[in-house]
Amino acid sequence: MKTLWIFVICLALITSAKAEIRLGVAAPLTGTQAKIGTDMVQGAEMAAAEWNARGGIRGEKVVIVKGDDEASPKQAPVVARDLIGKKVVGVVGHFNSGCTIPASEIYDESQVVMVTPASTNPLVTDRGYQGVFRVCGRDDQQGSVGAKFALETLKAKRIAILHDKTTYGQGLADEFKKYLEKHGVKPVYYAGVPKEELDFRAIISAIKQTQPELWYFGGIYDQGGPLLKQAKQAGLTAPLMSGDGLIDTALIQTAGVDAEGTLLTFGPDPEKRPTAKAFLDNYHKQYGQHGPYAIYGYDAANIILHAVEKSGSTKYRDITKYIHNTEFQTAMGPLKFDAKGDITDTYYVLWTVKDGKFVLYDEAKK
Amino acid sequence: MKRFRPLLWLLWCLIIAAPLVFVGLEYEWGKGLWNATLRTDRLRFLVSDIPAWVGGHWLDVIGVLVFLGAVVGFLKLWQLTAWVQWRGEVETRTRGRVRQAGAMIVVILILTLSCRHLADTQIEWGVMVCTYILLALGLNLIVGMTGLLVLGYAGFVAVGAYTFAVLHQQFGLSLWLAFLPAALVGGLTGFLLGLPSLRLRGDYLAIVTLGFGETVRFLIKNLVGEQSIIISRPARVPSLMSENAAWRWLFPDGLTRLKTELWVAVALVVLSIWLIRNLTHSRIGRAWIAIREDETAAAAMGIPTVRLKLLAFTLSAIWAAVGGVFFVAHNTSANPEMFGFGESVLILSMVVLGGMGSGPGPIVGAIVLYLLPEVLRERFPVLISYRPMIVGGLMVAMMIFRPQGLVGSLRRKIELKEEQP
Amino acid sequence: MNGAVELETIIGGISRGAIYALIALGYTMVYGILGMINFAHGEIYMVGSFAAIVTLAILTTLTSASFGLAGCLVLSMGAAMLVAAAFGFTNERIAYRPLRRSHALAPLISAIGVSTFLQNFVMNAQTKDKVDFPRAFSDPLWERKLEIVGVHVALIQLIVLAMAVGLMVLLHLFITRSRTGKAMRACSQDKTMAALVGIPVDRVISLTFAVGSALAAAAGMMFTMYNGQTRFDVGYTAGVTAFTAAVLGGIGNIPGAMLGGFVIGLVEDLTAYHLGADWKYVAVFALLITVLIVRPRGLLGERVADKV
16 A cells, blocks of 8 residues: 555645646546537637636636546546646536536535536535536426427427436426426326337337327437437327437437427527627637537636636635626626526527427427 | 467467457448448557557556556565465464554554645545445455355445435435444345345356346336435535644644545455454355355355355445445435446456455455556546456456466465366 | 237337347357356347448448348348357357366356457447447338238338348257257267267357357347447347346257247336336346246256256
C-alpha cells in the first residue's frame, strides 16, 4: 500500500493548481450517448472561449475541466468528486437524470454550483438544494403538455402507456399517466419493458389488444426506432407520442417511414430564436451541425460564468444568490430561475416527424 | 519442422486475427440503405491508438511499469515475512502482536497523511479500491477457498445494497444500523441459493449463479423500480468536524464525509482481513481447502461437505452485502444498473488475477484492476473502455500460464495445473 | 380479435424459439463431447450477427448488391457461419485445449475470459450503440404477410422457422449418417476408446466447436434480421436463455435442445404478453432452477450420474 500512496501523492502534486477559473463539464463522453455529451462539452467550450476572448473573468483565464460519467449512475459520483478535487467553481452537467441526482448530492455537500442542461426528472430540483439549477424543463411539465395535447387536441380516450423503466423514461410516463388520471381518463395499458430489449412483438400484441387511439412511450431513441418499426409491422396503427428522449436523427434512420406522424414533446426550436443566431453561426463555423443539446451546454456555462463575474467571487453562496436573483439573457432567450432552481417559463412544445425530419407540430399542420 | 516454427506462429496469429478484423470492419450505410461504404478507421484502436499513446506518453509507461514492479516486489517481500503466517506456518504470538500493532500504526499514519494532503479525486480512488478489496475478499472465500465458481456475485451485492436502500426509504434506517439487516438478508439469500445449487457440478453452478445475478437485477427493477433510491445525508457516514486545535492540525479542513468514508472503508478492509485470516486458519478453512482439492475424499474423511459449502455461500454473501451497503452509502444512491454482470466479472477477475485462494491475492487484484485504469484515465481516457477487454484476455492468459495468480501459493498452482482426469 | 392476437404471439414465440434451439444445439453438442459448458457460445452468436451485417456491407460496396436480395442474404449467412466457425475453432484451441487436463475451474474461467474479450472487442471495434440490420434487406421480408382467419404471419417468421428447422434436419443427418458424425457420437460416448479405434479425437472436438458456432451464427443473423437490430451484448442474455433451453431438453441430447428451444421461446413470449416484458427473464431463470432441481436430466435426457 505504501508505494501506492507515494505514487498517488506524486500524481496529486503534478496536477495541483494554477490561478484560473475552472468550470467543470460532466457528461457521457464515451458510450452510447457520447455524441450528446460531446455536443454539451462543445457548447460549454465555446462559452469559455468567448469569455477568454473578452479577457477572461477578472483577468483570470476560464478553463474547462471535462468529466466522463459514462451515463452510469455508478460513475457519476466518482466524476463529481473528481471535479470537486480539481477545484471547479461550478459544474455544467450531467446529462441523464439518473446521473444528475446522485451527483448533485455530492455537489451540494461540497458547496459547488451545478447547472444541468438536460436532466428533466422532477427530483433533480425537488430536493430543495440551493445550488442545483436546470436550464431545461421538467418531466411533469413535459408529461402534462403531452397529455393535455392528447386529451384536448387529439381527443383520445383509449391511451396505452409503455416505458423503459429508467429514471427518465418511467418518470416521464408516470407524469403523463398522472395528468390523464387527474382528468378522468384511465390508461388502457401500462407496463415497462427493460431497456436492453430488442424484440417488442409480445408487448405490441398486448397493446394492440387494447385497441388504443394513441400510445405513449417514455424512453430513449435507440429503443424508439425498433419499437416504431415493429409496431407498424404488427399492424398497430395508432400514433405514438413520446418525450425529448426520442428527438434524435437515429430514430428516423432506424424507423424510416414508420416514424412519420410520431408526436414528440421537446423544447422550442433554437433556429427560430433570434437570440440563438449568433451562437448557431459560431457553432456551425467551429464544429459543424449542432446537436439538440449544444445550446443548452452553452447557456448553462454562460450562466455560471456570468454569476462568477458579476457576483465578484468564486464562493458558492455568492454565486447561487446571484443566479437565483437575476434574469439572464441566454441564447435561448431571457431566462429566470424560481426558488427551486427550475426555469420559470413554460417550455415544452409539440414536435412531429414529417418527411423524415423533425418539425414543430403547428408548422406541420399548415 | 523447427525451421518453420516462426512461420507457423505467424499462421496462427493470422487465423486468430482474421475473424477479429472481419468483425471489426467499419461501414457506413448511405441513403436508402442499399449502398454501404467500407471504412477502416474503427479498427484504428488496434493499429494506432495504443502505439500513439505509448509514443506520446513513454514516461507514463515507464512509470506504470515501475509502479507494477514495485507492487509485485513489495508483495514478494511482504510474502516472505508477514504472509508466512497466512500460509500456515506458526509464528510466536508476541511477534505477531507486535507486527500487527506496527501495521496498524502504519495504516493510521498513511490515512492521516493522505487526509491532510490528498484531493478528493485521490481519496475517492482510495475508497473505491477499498470497496473492491472488500468484495474481492468475500468472493475469494467461495471461489478461492471452497472452489465453487460463483458468477453472480454482484447479485449478492445488490441484495445487501437494496436491503439498506429500501429500509432507508421506508424507515429512514442509517448506515450503521443497516449493516446488520443487510448482512442477515444477504446471508439468507446466499444460503437459499446455496441449497439447490449444492446438487450441481461446477459449470452448472456457475450458470445458475449467473442467472441468479441477473434475476436479482430484474426482480429489483420489477419490484422496487429502476429509479435510483437516494440515501439521504444523515444516513450516510458522518463528516467529523471539530474546532479542537489538535484536530485542526491533523486535518486542516476537518474530516469531510469522503475522508471519514476512507477511514471506515480501511477499517472494514482491515477487519475483514483479520476475520478471513482467522477463518482460513481454523478447522473451517482447512475443511474448505479439503473440499476444494477433492470433494469426495473430503467427504470420506468425515467433513460435512454440504454444511461447509453452505457456510461458504452464506459468508461470502454476507461480505457482499456489507460491501454493497457501504458502496451505496458512499455512492449516495442505489440503482439496479450498478450491479450488472460486468461487475461480477470484474470482481471475479480481481480474484483470479491476484490469486484464487491466496490471502493477499484479491487485494493485489483489486489494486491492479481498479486503481491502475483510474489513475491513467486522465492521460489515456480510452483505457477505461478497454479495461473489460484486457481483463478478458488476462483471464485466459492467467489460466494458461499462471493459474495460481500473481501472488498465489504453490499449492494452488499444483492443484490447478496438474490434476489428471 | 382476442384469439388471433394470442395466436400471433404464439407464432412469434415459436420463431423466437427456433432461434434459441439453434444456439442451444451448440451448447448441447459441446457438452455431449467434452462434458463441459462452453461459456463463450453466446458471444459467438453475437459475433455471427455482426459478421452478417459486415458481409452485407461488403457485398453492397464491392458488388453493389448484384446478387439480389436472396443471394445477398444467403451469402451473408454463409460468411457469418464461416467467420463464427473460425471463432469457435480458435476459441477451443486457445481457451479449452491447453486446459483440458487441468482443474475443472480453469476452463470455466478462461471461457468467461474469452466471452468478456469478444464482447468488448466488438464493442470497441464496432460500437456501443445498437446496430441496424440494413432495412433494404429485412423490410421486404416483413412487408409480405399472410393472413389466415385474421392471424397475420409475416414471411420472415416463416423463413426463420423454415431455416432453423432445415438446419436442424441437416445437422441430424450429418450426425446420424455421415462418417464424421459417427466419429462425433463415438467421441461423446468414450473419448479414450474412440482414440483407440483410430478416431482423431482432437480434430473431432475442433469440428464440434466449429459446427456449433456456425449454427449459432446462423441464429445470430436470423435474429438480427428478425429484430432489425443487434448490439455487442445480445449474446449474453441469448446465451443464458439458450443454455436454459439445452438444460430443459436434456443437455447432451440433440432433439432435446430443439424441443427446449421451442418451449423457452413460447414461455418467454407468453410471459411477456400476459405479465409484461420485464418478467420474462425471471420466468426463464425460475424454469432453469426448477428443471435443475426437479428433473436435472431434462425432458428428453438420459439419466446422468455425475451432476454433483
